[in-house]
Amino acid sequence: MDTSPPKKTRNIPCEECPLLCSGHFRSFEPPELEFISGFKRGELVSDAGSTILLEGTHSVHLYTVISGWGFRYKMLEDGRRQILNYVLPGDFLGLQGSVLSEMHHSVDALSDMILCVFERNRLFDLFETHPHLAYDITWLAAREEQMLDEHLLSIGRRSAMERAAYLLSFLYERGAAVELFNRKARIAPLTQQHVADTLGLSLVHTNKTLKKLGDRGAISWLDSGFEIRDNEKLREIANWTGLPEFARPFI
Amino acid sequence: MDTSPPKKTRNIPCEECPLLCSGHFRSFEPPELEFISGFKRGELVSDAGSTILLEGTHSVHLYTVISGWGFRYKMLEDGRRQILNYVLPGDFLGLQGSVLSEMHHSVDALSDMILCVFERNRLFDLFETHPHLAYDITWLAAREEQMLDEHLLSIGRRSAMERAAYLLSFLYERGAAVELFNRKARIAPLTQQHVADTLGLSLVHTNKTLKKLGDRGAISWLDSGFEIRDNEKLREIANWTGLPEFARPFI
DNA sequence: CGTACTCTTGACCATATTCAAGAGACGTGG
DNA sequence: CCACGTCTCTTGAATATGGTCAAGAGTACG
Numbered sequence: 001m002d003t004s005p006p007k008k009t010r011n012i013p014c015e016e017c018p019l020l021c022s023g024h025f026r027s028f029e030p031p032e033l034e035f036i037s038g039f040k041r042g043e044l045v046s047d048a049g050s051t052i053l054l055e056g057t058h059s060v061h062l063y064t065v066i067s068g069w070g071f072r073y074k075m076l077e078d079g080r081r082q083i084l085n086y087v088l089p090g091d092f093l094g095l096q097g098s099v100l101s102e103m104h105h106s107v108d109a110l111s112d113m114i115l116c117v118f119e120r121n122r123l124f125d126l127f128e129t130h131p132h133l134a135y136d137i138t139w140l141a142a143r144e145e146q147m148l149d150e151h152l153l154s155i156g157r158r159s160a161m162e163r164a165a166y167l168l169s170f171l172y173e174r175g176a177a178v179e180l181f182n183r184k185a186r187i188a189p190l191t192q193q194h195v196a197d198t199l200g201l202s203l204v205h206t207n208k209t210l211k212k213l214g215d216r217g218a219i220s221w222l223d224s225g226f227e228i229r230d231n232e233k234l235r236e237i238a239n240w241t242g243l244p245e246f247a248r249p250f251i
Numbered sequence: 252m253d254t255s256p257p258k259k260t261r262n263i264p265c266e267e268c269p270l271l272c273s274g275h276f277r278s279f280e281p282p283e284l285e286f287i288s289g290f291k292r293g294e295l296v297s298d299a300g301s302t303i304l305l306e307g308t309h310s311v312h313l314y315t316v317i318s319g320w321g322f323r324y325k326m327l328e329d330g331r332r333q334i335l336n337y338v339l340p341g342d343f344l345g346l347q348g349s350v351l352s353e354m355h356h357s358v359d360a361l362s363d364m365i366l367c368v369f370e371r372n373r374l375f376d377l378f379e380t381h382p383h384l385a386y387d388i389t390w391l392a393a394r395e396e397q398m399l400d401e402h403l404l405s406i407g408r409r410s411a412m413e414r415a416a417y418l419l420s421f422l423y424e425r426g427a428a429v430e431l432f433n434r435k436a437r438i439a440p441l442t443q444q445h446v447a448d449t450l451g452l453s454l455v456h457t458n459k460t461l462k463k464l465g466d467r468g469a470i471s472w473l474d475s476g477f478e479i480r481d482n483e484k485l486r487e488i489a490n491w492t493g494l495p496e497f498a499r500p501f502i
Numbered sequence: 503c504g505t506a507c508t509c510t511t512g513a514c515c516a517t518a519t520t521c522a523a524g525a526g527a528c529g530t531g532g
Numbered sequence: 533c534c535a536c537g538t539c540t541c542t543t544g545a546a547t548a549t550g551g552t553c554a555a556g557a558g559t560a561c562g
Contacts, residue, residue, distance in 0.1 A: 074404045077490055082407040084400050099393040100495050105400055127382040127389075134385050135378045141392035142350040148399040149335050149356055153325045155406050156333040156451030160550070191508065200407030202551050207510065209550095223559075224508070239327055244351050411518070442540065453519050458542065460518095474527075475540070509558080516551070525542075532535085 012066070014040060017116075019066060019090055024178050026136075035130050041117045046070075046109040048189060053094060053107040061117050063093040068113030071194065074105050083198040085147055086110070086171060089178045092140045098123055111189050146244070155200045158238065160209045163199045166238035168219055172228045173243040189224050213237075263317070265291060268367075270317060270341055275429050277387075286381055292368045297321075297360040299440060304345060304358040312368050314344040319364030322445065325356050334449040336398055337361070337422060340429045343391045349374055362440050397495070406451045409489065411460045414450045417489035419470055423479045424494045440475050464488075 012018070014037045019025050028036065044063065046052055053059055055074060070087040084105060087093060097103050098120060127134040154166050171190075196206035210226075213219050218234050220227045228234070235242055263269070265288045270276050279287065295314065297303055304310055306325060321338040335356060338344060348354050349371055378385040405417050422441075447457035461477075464470050469485050471478045479485070486493055 072400075074400060076404070076408060080408040082404040084403050095389070095393045096397050099390050100397065104397050104495065124382070124386060127378075127386045131375070131378040131382065131385065134382065134389070135375060138346070138378075138385070138389045138392060139350050141389060141396060142346045145392060145396055145399065146347050146351065146355050148396065148403065149323075149325060152335050152399065152403055152406065153327070153333040155403065156448075157327060157331040193508085197407075203509090204511090204552075205550050211510085221509085239329075244355065444540085454541090455520075455543090456518050462542085472541085503562100505561090507558105507560085510556085512554090514551100514553085517549085519546105519548070521544105521546080523543090526540090528537105528539085530536085530538105532533105 012043060012116075013037070017066070019064075022089075022178070025090055029132075032130055032133060035126065035133070039118050039122055039126060041119050044113075044115040044117050046113045046115065048109055048111050048113075050109050051106060052109060052113070052115065053097075053103050053105075055103050055106045058102045059094055059097050060120050061094060062098075062120050062123065063115040063117055065089050065091045065093065066114040066116055069110040069189070070107055070113055071110055071198075072105050072107050073197070081197045082200065083194060085144065085151065086174065088174055091144075092137060094120070095137070095141060110194070150240075151198075154238075160199070160201055160205060161212060162238045163201070164195065164206070164209045164213055165218065165234040166240050167195065167198055168213070168226060168228065169231055169234040169238060169240060170243070172231060172234075177243065190226070191224050192221070263294060263367075264288070268317070270315075273340075273429070276341055280383075283381055283384060286377065286384070290369050290373055290377060292370050295364075295366040295368050297364045297366065299360055299362050299364075301360050302357060303360060303364070303366065304348075304354050304356070306354050306357045309353045310345055310348050311371050312345060313349075313371050313374065314366040314368060316340050316342045316344065317365040317367055320361040320440070321358055321364055322361055322449075323356050323358050324448070332448045333451065334445060336395065336402065337425065339425055342395075343388060345371070346388070346392060361445070401491075402449075405489075411450070411452055411456060412463060413489045414452070415446065415457070415460045415464055416469065416485040417491050418446065418449055419464070419477060419479065420482055420485035420489060420491060421494070423482060423485075428494065441477070442475050443472070 014020075014033055020027060041061065043066070044052070046068075048068075052063070052070060065087050067089055072084045072087060072093075073081055074084060075081045087107060093107060093115070094103075096105070126137075150166075150170075154163050158166060192206050192210065193203055195210070196203045199206060201209070210219070210221050213234075214221055216233065216237075218228075218230045218237065220229060234240075265271075265284055271278060292312065294317070295303070297319075299319075303314070303321060316338050318340055323335045323338060323344075324332055325335060326332045338358065344358060344366070345354075347356070377388075401417075401421075405414050409417060443457050443461065444454055446461070447454045450457060452460070461470070461472050464485075465472055467484065467488075469479075469481045469488065471480060485491075
C-alpha cells in the first residue's frame with residue numbers, strides 16, 4: 001500500500017465540473033452551484049493504489065469522485081479482506097463518518113483518481129439551506145444500500161460462477177452508465193485478487209471460475225482487467241436483471 | 252406466506268408515541284412533532300409471518316417500525332433467499348422506493364408488528380421544511396449502510412462458526428439497544444432457517460454450527476429462538492467489536 | 503537481468519451441501 | 533382425548549464446491 005501523502009490541488013471551478021458537463025447528472029440551479037462552490041474545499045488527486053479513507057480513523061472531509069475508480073473495503077484482523085463496493089465518478093464518500101465517530105471501512109484508489117473535497121461540518125448547513133441537495137445525498141445513500149443488498153444476495157446465495165458473472169456485468173454496467181469506457185473496452189485496472197476479495201472466494205478458485213467464463217465466451221480476462229464479450233450471457237448466468245435505471249443527481 | 256390484507260388502524264397520537272417515550276430516541280421540537288403528525292397517515296398492524304413490502308411492487312408508503320421484529324430479504328427466481336438485515340423499532344422502511352420505481356427487496360414481519368405509515372410523496376416537503384428531520388433520515392440510511400457493510404464482510408470472509416457468532420451477537424445487541432428483551436431472554440421468533448438464510452448457509456450446516464456454539468457455552472437454542480449465554484465469547488469467536496454506539500434520531 | 507507482480511495449473515484437503523430419515527412439539531378437527 | 537398434519541430441529545452418510553499448497557510461466561519495470 002502506498003502511504004505517501006496524497007497531493008492536493010484546487011483548480012477546477014464547479015461551473016466547469018466535468019461531471020456537470022458530462023450530461024450524466026442533473027444540473028444545478030445557480031444558487032445551488034454557488035453553495036457547492038463554497039462547500040468545496042479543494043481537490044484530492046490520488047494515485048492508483050493509494051488509500052483515500054482508512055477504517056478506524058476520523059476524516060473531516062467528504063468526497064465526490066470526479067474521475068477514476070476506487071473501492072470500499074473492510075478487513076478482519078488476520079488480513080482477510082472483503083471489498084464492499086466500487087466507487088465511480090459521481091459517487092459520494094464519507095457520509096458514514098458523519099454518523100459514526102470513525103470510519104468503518106477504507107477506500108483505495110484502483111486507478112488514478114480525482115476527488116472533490118468538502119468540509120464535513122458544513123453538511124448540516126447544506127441540509128438547512130438546500131433541501132434539494134440534501135435530498136440528493138439521501139438519494140445516493142439509498143442507491144448505495146440497494147447495491148449492497150444485491151451484493152449480499154450474490155455472496156450469500158449465488159454459486160462462484162453466478163457471482164463472478166454478476167460482478168463483471170455489474171461493473172460493466174456501472175462503468176457504462178458514466179461512460180468510463182467504451183463498449184467492450186478493458187474495464188478497469190482490476191486484478192483477480194480484487195475479484196476474489198469482492199466475491200468472497202479464494203484467488204485460485206476465482207481464477208478457475210473466470211477461465212470458465214472465458215471458455216463460455218462471456219468475457220476475456222486481460223492483464224489486470226477484463227473485456228465484456230457477452231453481457232447478456234453474463235446476466236443470464238447470474239440470473240440478474242441488470243442495474244436499475246434512474247436519472248441520478250450528484251453533489 | 253400470509254397474504255391476507257393487513258389491518259390498518261389509527262390510534263396512537265405522535266405525542267404519545269411509545270418510541271418517543273422510551274428515551275431511546277431524540278425528542279422532537281414542537282414544530283417537528285406537528286409536521287410528523289401531519290406526515291403520518293395511519294398505522295399498520297401486521298401479524299407475524301405477513302409481508303409488509305414486496306420486491307417488484309411500488310409502495311406509496313414509508314414506514315417507521317413502532318414495535319416488533321421483521322426482516323428485509325431478496326430472492327432468486329429458483330427460491331434461494333437471502334436475508335439482508337433485520338428491522339427493529341425505530342427503523343425506517345421504504346426509502347429505496349423513493350429512489351427506484353419499485354422495491355428491490357421485501358420485508359416480512361417476524362413477530363407481530365406495528366408500523367407508523369407515512370405518505371411517500373410528502374417526503375420532499377419534509378426535506379424542505381424540516382432539515383433536521385431530513386438529516387435524521389440520511390443518518391438512518393448511513394447507519395443501515397454500515398450494518399450491510401459488516402454483513403458483507405461476515406458472509407464473504409468469516410467461517411460458518413464466526414458468522415453465526417457474529418449474527419447472534421449482532422441481533423442481541425440491536426435488540427438490547429431498544430430494550431426489546433431483557434438480558435439473556437429469548438431473542439426473537441427466529442427459526443434456524445432464518446439464520447441459515449442470513450448467513451448464506453444451508454439449514455443443516457447452520458444447525459450443526461449452532462449446536463457447536465451451544466456446546467461452547469455461548470448460546471442456547473430454544474424452540475424458534477435463542478438465548479445469549481456469553482456475548483463476550485460470541486464477539487471473540489466472530490472477531491467482532493460490537494455495534495458502534497451513537498445517540499440515534501428517528502422519524 | 504533480476505525482482506516483483508499477476509496469472510495459471512495440478513493435487514490434495516476442508517468446509518459446507520444434499521439427501522434422507524426420524525423425533526418432538528403444537529394445534530386442529532373428529 | 534386421540535389421530536393427524538405441520539413445523540422445527542436433529543443426525544448420519546455421501547457428495548460437491550471451494551480452499552490450500554505448491555510450483556511455474558509470462559510480463560513489466562528499474
